[in-house]
Amino acid sequence: MRQLTRDDLAIDPVDAAKLLLGCELESRSPQGIVRVRLVEVEAYRGGDDPASHCYRGRTPRNDVMFGPAGHLYVYFVYGMHFCANIVSLTDGVPGAVLLRAGEVIEGLDLARVRRPSARSDSELAKGPARLTGVLGIDRAQNGVDLTAPDASVRIYQGDPVDEIRSGPRVGVAVAMDVPWRFWVDSPAVSAYRRGGKRARQLS
DNA sequence: TTACCGATTCGCT
């Protein structure tokens, strides 16, 4: 199976998002190998996208997004979760694709150990933080080159996907009019939730 | 230096 190259991913994040659907992400660790088929992604573009982490310029946190395409950008949210992105666009121009959900196609046993709360196998990587969970991705994998032959996390071209669906991004309150969330039909696609103030009502 | 709040998940009702 062909590993994706930096050139494959050095394109507009929206195009990269569609390209990544059906692709397979593989992580290797002393514990074993887990491989996931991506079924849901979101595009984030710096500069004109207020929802992007790099909208307001370069900081130590988003530094990886300003680097070459094909690298892994991992960030910490809500004090307890990690989310993974694949850097897109060309060197020096920030952009990324958020990996939202996938199907575990190899290493099911290890995936179940890493996510014991999952009630079914399709739930194992259903959601961005669950996806990083089954793959064992955390801060240590930030900046990994997914296109390197010997990387601990790699991205491979998958089988062609049937029909790509699209809609507004999850949990994002701005730019609701741009349908930059893409997914294919799968039980592992996460539920849509609107952005803005909803779950945070302190009285 | 401090305060606010988010690209979420889980458990309980």
Added chain:
DNA sequence: GCGAATCGGTAAC
């Protein structure tokens, strides 16, 4: 369906 857990980046004081 709703609220808690939890912490680092960012902006404002």
